[in-house]
Every structure is written in structure tokens, then in C-alpha cells.
Amino acid sequence: MLAARLSEDADREVVLLESGPGLPAGSVPPEIDGANFLATADLPDRQDPGVSATRVTGGPSTPYRRGRGVGGSSAVNAMVALRGDAGLYRSWGWDDIEEAWAAVAVPEIEPDDDELGAVDRALLAAAVDARRAPLTRRGGRRVTSAEAYLWPASDRPNLTIRHSTTVDQVALAGRRAVGVVLSNGEEIPAERVIVSAGAIRTPALLLRSGLDTPGIGTGLQDHPSVPLTLALRSGVPVDHDGLVIGAYRQRAGIQFLPMNHVGRDSVGFGVLLVALMTPRGRSGSVRLDPQDPGGPPLVDFALLADPVDIRALTSGIGDAAELVRSRPFAEIVEEIYVDHAGTTLDALTGEVAIERWLPRAVGDYVHASSSCAMGTVVDADGAVLGYEGVYVCDASVFPTIPDVNTHLPTTMLAERLSARWRRGRS
Numbered sequence: 001m002l003a004a005r006l007s008e009d010a011d012r013e014v015v016l017l018e019s020g021p022g023l024p025a026g027s028v029p030p031e032i033d034g035a036n037f038l039a040t041a042d043l044p045d046r047q048d049p050g051v052s053a054t055r056v057t058g059g060p061s062t063p064y065r066r067g068r069g070v071g072g073s074s075a076v077n078a079m080v081a082l083r084g085d086a087g088l089y090r091s092w093g094w095d096d097i098e099e100a101w102a103a104v105a106v107p108e109i110e111p112d113d114d115e116l117g118a119v120d121r122a123l124l125a126a127a128v129d130a131r132r133a134p135l136t137r138r139g140g141r142r143v144t145s146a147e148a149y150l151w152p153a154s155d156r157p158n159l160t161i162r163h164s165t166t167v168d169q170v171a172l173a174g175r176r177a178v179g180v181v182l183s184n185g186e187e188i189p190a191e192r193v194i195v196s197a198g199a200i201r202t203p204a205l206l207l208r209s210g211l212d213t214p215g216i217g218t219g220l221q222d223h224p225s226v227p228l229t230l231a232l233r234s235g236v237p238v239d240h241d242g243l244v245i246g247a248y249r250q251r252a253g254i255q256f257l258p259m260n261h262v263g264r265d266s267v268g269f270g271v272l273l274v275a276l277m278t279p280r281g282r283s284g285s286v287r288l289d290p291q292d293p294g295g296p297p298l299v300d301f302a303l304l305a306d307p308v309d310i311r312a313l314t315s316g317i318g319d320a321a322e323l324v325r326s327r328p329f330a331e332i333v334e335e336i337y338v339d340h341a342g343t344t345l346d347a348l349t350g351e352v353a354i355e356r357w358l359p360r361a362v363g364d365y366v367h368a369s370s371s372c373a374m375g376t377v378v379d380a381d382g383a384v385l386g387y388e389g390v391y392v393c394d395a396s397v398f399p400t401i402p403d404v405n406t407h408l409p410t411t412m413l414a415e416r417l418s419a420r421w422r423r424g425r426s
């Protein structure tokens with residue numbers, strides 16, 4: 001997205017370096033194009049293989065999904081397109097959000113009636129404030145950031161797109177960036193380096209490059225979430241190639257997200273995800289592994305480290321339990337499970353039982369954020385404090401995690417920062 005906006009100025013040379021595969025027009029795999037985002041997991045070169053994380057401090061480190069390749073996670077995500085609380089962005093001093101939102105080029109289009117699944121419909125019928133989810137789709141196809149931004153720019157003589165190219169370090173002369181060093185040792189000189197490797201890879205890359213700005217890799221957040229697994233009644237229609245998520249409900253900082261199906265290995269099941277969208281805990285971190293500084297970083301999301309978050313999510317689960325026991329859900333759901341061992345929701349009676357169960361059940365929401373926060377690590381322009389010519393523009397710079405799914409806010413952020421840079425130049 002940034003590469004497309006910055007190369008609109010013909011006198012600027014822009015080089016986009018991406019470690020994964022390309023995504024040129026006319027070659028989009030059906031798994032990316034299609035309605036079922038879970039199918040993108042079958043494209044191994046589109047997943048970052050090197051990211052593992054503990055969700056709760058001291059828990060096991062298990063793979064954390066991140067997209068890879070031109071288009072980043074926008075090519076593999078669930079396509080939910082929400083903008084979030086304008087008041088939150090303004091509280092960060094982002095007074096230009098309207099202009100930035102107006103520039104966003106990915107679509108935000110609600111699914112048609114016949115695209116909704118059984119769990120979507122149950123949620124929409126059960127809660128008056130549930131809504132169809134706007135999606136980054138048009139005409140029944142996913143629109144990736146590559147399609148929305150890069151395809152129209154791909155013929156520009158001042159834009160070079162190099163895929164299958166991994167950046168190892170930002171090259172520094174003292175405290176000034178002079179380019180990047182690739183993992184094969186090649187050096188690419190540049191006046192300005194913008195790191196957009198996502199909230200896990202960006203801090204790791206800055207640390208590996210030797211940047212010593214305090215706070216790099218601290219404050220990592222995600223939305224803590226738990227799934228209620230719904231065993232669907234026999235005869236409930238499920239389209240395993242259809243939309244996984246077509247609706248949502250968000251109130252009092254809790255998002256309820258229906259999953260109409262969860263893959264062909266679990267036929268007959270749906271899910272209601274319950275996520276805390278305004279977590280207060282900020283003790284997550286991305287660190288280099290002292291044994292292997294060039295290898296995968298050590299990542300701890302430290303979900304639920306703040307007791308306030310436990311209470312908020314517990315209350316959200318209480319609301320979710322009411323929802324899934326309501327008539328529209330009862331018509332399609334035979335049983336509701338809260339773990340893989342077959343514990344049913346009925347066994348979770350009372351807040352004490354929920355609070356005891358939560359640390360085992362809590363998971364991430366694939367929304368890594370805020371590990372190079374604006375005001376701590378970068379300034380209002382995304383420039384890394386204490387250095388010249390090194391910038392960050394991705395989900396790692398949010399001062400705190402936005403209160404919605406992070407794709408659209410990140411796109412808006414990139415529209416903002418690229419507009420500021422271009423204005424500053426003129």
C-alpha cells in the first residue's frame with residue numbers, strides 16, 4: 001500500500017522488498033480469491049513459518065499465524081473490515097482520520113443474503129445490535145491490498161517490487177539509515193527505510209539491526225479471545241467453500257464473531273468467538289533469542305496479565321452464553337463445548353468457574369499490535385526516535401491496539417503516514 005502511494009510521486013524511487021511470493025494480477029490462487037479464508041492455510045508459502053508465541057506468560061509457545069507474500073496478511077485474513085472508534089484515534093492526536101479513511105482503497109462490502117451461513121443468521125436473529133460484517137470483497141472475490149494498491153501501480157517505472165527477498169537488517173551509518181542488508185548479504189542503499197514487517201517481525205528486525213531506542217518490542221498486544229464450539233444439528237446446511245464469517249456483534253468492548261464452519265476436518269461444527277477488543281494489559285513482548293539472535297524472535301502476548309481484562313472477558317462470556325442459549329441458536333445448535341476434552345458450556349456455571357477456566361482457554365485473535373508504539377518508539381510521523389531515516393508503518397505503531405480487527409485500521413494508518421510524508425516533502 002505504502003509503495004503504491006509513495007510511487008505516485010514520479011521523482012521518488014521506491015523499492016518494495018517482500019520475503020514471500022508475489023501476487024501479480026491474473027495469478028491469484030483460488031484459496032485467496034475464495035470466500036473460505038481457512039483454505040489459505042493450504043498455501044504454505046503464504047504463511048510465515050517462523051513465528052511462535054506464548055499467549056499467556058509461562059504457557060507453551062505455539063505457532064502464531066501471519067500472512068507472507070505480497071499483500072501480507074490481507075491475502076489470508078478473514079476479510080472482516082471494521083473501522084473502529086474514531087474517538088480513540090482522535091485521542092492519539094490523529095485529527096486527519098477522515099481524509100485517511102476517504103483514501104482507503106480496499107472495499108468494505110456486506111455479504112449478500114445468500115452468502116450468510118447458519119451461524120451468521122442465528123447471531124443476526126438473536127441480537128438486535130448484530131450486523132452483517134463489511135468484508136474486503138467485491139463481486140464475490142477477496143480484494144487484497146496488492147490488488148487494491150499495487151496492481152494499478154505495477155507499471156510505474158519508479159516502482160520495483162522484489163518478492164522472495166528477505167531483509168536481514170537496516171544498514172546504519174552511525175544513527176542514520178543508509179539502506180538495508182538482505183539475508184543473502186546483498187546491500188540495497190536507500191535514503192529512507194520504512195519497515196512494515198508486522199508487529200512481530202518489525203521489532204525483531206529493528207533489534208537485530210542494533211537499534212537501541214527504548215521500548216522496541218515492548219507493549220505487544222492482541223485481542224484475547226475464547227471460542228464457544230457449536231455442535232450443529234444434523235440437517236443444518238453448511239457450505240464448506242462459503243464465507244466463514246459474515247456477521248458480528250460488538251458492544252461494551254466485546255466482539256462476538258460467528259464462524260459458520262471451521263474446516264473440513266471438523267464437519268458439523270461452528271463457533272462463536274468472544275473477544276475483548278479493549279484489553280488493558282500491555283506486558284506482551286517481542287525479544288531476540290539470546291541463543292540465536294538471527295533466528296525467530298521470542299514472543300509473549302501476556303494475555304490476561306491484567307485482572308481487569310479477566311473480569312471484562314468473563315462478563316463477555318456470560319453475554320455469549322445467553323446468546324447461544326437463545327432460540328435462534330437453539331434451532332441450529334445441539335451442544336456447546338468449551339474445550340477439546342468435551343466440557344460443555346453448562347459445566348461453566350458462575351463467574352468463578354469462568355475465571356478459573358479462562359487462562360487455559362484464552363487464545364489470540366491474530367491481531368498482533370503496538371510493539372513499536374507511537375510516542376514510545378516512533379514519533380508522530382512513524383520515525384524511530386533517536387535515528388534518522390528509519391520509519392515504521394504497520395500494526396506495531398498503534399499506541400494501543402485498536403478496538404476492532406486490525407486490517408482496516410492499519411490501512412488507514414498507512415494512508416495517514418504516507419500523506420504526511422508526501423505533504424512534508426512538498
Ligand SMILES: Cc1cc2nc3c(=O)[nH]c(=O)nc-3n(C[C@H](O)[C@H](O)[C@H](O)COP(=O)(O)OP(=O)(O)OC[C@H]3O[C@@H](n4cnc5c(N)ncnc54)[C@H](O)[C@@H]3O)c2cc1C
Nearest residue numbers: 019068069072073077078079080167197198395405406407
Ligand atoms: C489468519 C488471519 C486472519 C485475520 N483476519 C482478519 C480480519 O478478518 N480482519 C482484520 O481486520 N484483520 C485480520 N487479520 C489481521 C490483519 O490482516 C493484519 O493486522 C493486517 O494485515 C496488518 O498487518 P501488518 O501490516 O502489521 O503486517 P502483515 O500484513 O502481516 O505484513 C507483513 C509483511 O512483511 C513481510 N515480512 C516480514 N518480515 C520480512 C523481512 N524480514 N523481509 C521482507 N519482508 C518481510 C511478511 O512476509 C508480510 O508479507 C488477520 C490476520 C491473520 C493472520
